[in-house]
Amino acid sequence: MSTTTVKPTPTQEQTHELSFLESVYSMYDRAVATLNLPPGLAEKMKRCHSVVQVRFPVEMRGGIRVFTGWRAVHSEHRLPVKGGIRYAPVVDQDEVEALAALMSFKCALVDVPFGGSKGGLIIDPRQHTESELEAVTRRFTRELAMKGYISPSLNVPAPDMGTGAREMAWIADTYRKLYPHDINAIACVTGKPVTQSGIQGRVEATGRGVQYGLREFFRHADDVKLAGLSSGLGGKRIVIQGLGNVGYHAARFLEHEDDAKIVGIIERDGGLFDENGLSVERIHAYMYANQGIAGYPDATYVEDGLTLLEAECDVLIPAALEGQITAKNAPRIKTKLIAEAANGPVTYAADEHLRKRGVVIIPDMYLNAGGVTVSYFEWIKNLSHIRFGRMDKRLDERRGEAIIDILEELSGKQIPANLADRLKIGAEELDLVRSGLDDTMCKAYRELREIYWKRDNVRDLRTAAFVSAIQKIARTYMEMGT
Numbered sequence: 001m002s003t004t005t006v007k008p009t010p011t012q013e014q015t016h017e018l019s020f021l022e023s024v025y026s027m028y029d030r031a032v033a034t035l036n037l038p039p040g041l042a043e044k045m046k047r048c049h050s051v052v053q054v055r056f057p058v059e060m061r062g063g064i065r066v067f068t069g070w071r072a073v074h075s076e077h078r079l080p081v082k083g084g085i086r087y088a089p090v091v092d093q094d095e096v097e098a099l100a101a102l103m104s105f106k107c108a109l110v111d112v113p114f115g116g117s118k119g120g121l122i123i124d125p126r127q128h129t130e131s132e133l134e135a136v137t138r139r140f141t142r143e144l145a146m147k148g149y150i151s152p153s154l155n156v157p158a159p160d161m162g163t164g165a166r167e168m169a170w171i172a173d174t175y176r177k178l179y180p181h182d183i184n185a186i187a188c189v190t191g192k193p194v195t196q197s198g199i200q201g202r203v204e205a206t207g208r209g210v211q212y213g214l215r216e217f218f219r220h221a222d223d224v225k226l227a228g229l230s231s232g233l234g235g236k237r238i239v240i241q242g243l244g245n246v247g248y249h250a251a252r253f254l255e256h257e258d259d260a261k262i263v264g265i266i267e268r269d270g271g272l273f274d275e276n277g278l279s280v281e282r283i284h285a286y287m288y289a290n291q292g293i294a295g296y297p298d299a300t301y302v303e304d305g306l307t308l309l310e311a312e313c314d315v316l317i318p319a320a321l322e323g324q325i326t327a328k329n330a331p332r333i334k335t336k337l338i339a340e341a342a343n344g345p346v347t348y349a350a351d352e353h354l355r356k357r358g359v360v361i362i363p364d365m366y367l368n369a370g371g372v373t374v375s376y377f378e379w380i381k382n383l384s385h386i387r388f389g390r391m392d393k394r395l396d397e398r399r400g401e402a403i404i405d406i407l408e409e410l411s412g413k414q415i416p417a418n419l420a421d422r423l424k425i426g427a428e429e430l431d432l433v434r435s436g437l438d439d440t441m442c443k444a445y446r447e448l449r450e451i452y453w454k455r456d457n458v459r460d461l462r463t464a465a466f467v468s469a470i471q472k473i474a475r476t477y478m479e480m481g482t
């Protein structure tokens, strides 16, 4: 494990690429150029307001290891600020700042009333035992909490790459012990296990959001036509990169609930392809049992998985890392629709190239917003100290029964059992989470497509998403008096 790894900066000559942060800024600038914002406001909304870097020691393996991490706050037009904490062997301040900026725009776009933030820690979780990870997480939490970078009212982290519900439970517990008198302490972090005041449906929320977002896209014939695709998600050939928390759930839902065909899966040790469709569930199980996908028997295996990004397919879903589709491979990308489930998978240079070619990109800040949306529900649940559905479930069931009684009495006929069952449903927490998420994804897509179709100077969905988000944040700043 290395605690001092510095991310290599690609040279201009090799890739002609901007850094991730510059890439996000360029996309932002492109959108700002279509707007008429008061002078100075665009600059205020662009860069992170504050960043804290922490370096802390943890005793382990008979010695002391020093870890380095960051938490960036992009925009505090709404509080708390929100965004995940990433554990990765290679992460740096620029990356965290870029991700924090995307969080502000993402939250604004989907009307989640938070500002944007992100955290990162240089650590390779696979090189550590569970108790080492716990010690590091608890110490990192103390470092951030003492500086106001974790707090239910100011800054609320969540899972991101390399972290999950387990880490969030450690963060919550550490925070609660630091501030035992804070009755809302448990709301200091989201993505907790359901048994630790988490919420049903949070684990798969980002994948669910990808599914709901794609469904909504396919409801709009004009948009589907832009991508040169036939109507309906059913039967569409999908290549997905990354079978982590986001990619796995998205792929599984699309395969089982929308009859899409997952023809390609890209993982860190290669790619699998089958024109007739892969079984996401079986590959996922194989991957966990064998620490990778190499050797999976029922598909064509390619060692250089990234070549599958260029495969013939209807929808390409990058659901792994930023910077996967670059100026280099963009000219070889064959799909007409890219659905960005990861944050920043398409670089600015690639984006410019692809939009000129008419490739439709459903942007990250919209498509992967399911995670933070359900995080918002979890935070509300924590502040209200009650599970969603607890007060009204039984009442809804009784109302349904009453409606059945009335209908049967008036018609003199018995309502078929399957219909009666549907009427008698009282919503559980998971039903409410799904309903709220679905509604959020539909509404946000309609807003951004309206901007796309109505404004001549907005030529792609990403710019439309930025425009929607920037307008909302700008309005908030102007109304409160910057």
Ligand code: GLU
Pocket: 082, 083, 084, 085, 156, 157, 158, 159, 160, 161, 190, 343, 368, 369, 371, 372, 373, 375
């Ligand atoms: N890390 C996720 C994201 O990038 C979730 C953030 C959150 O729930 O706060 O959107």
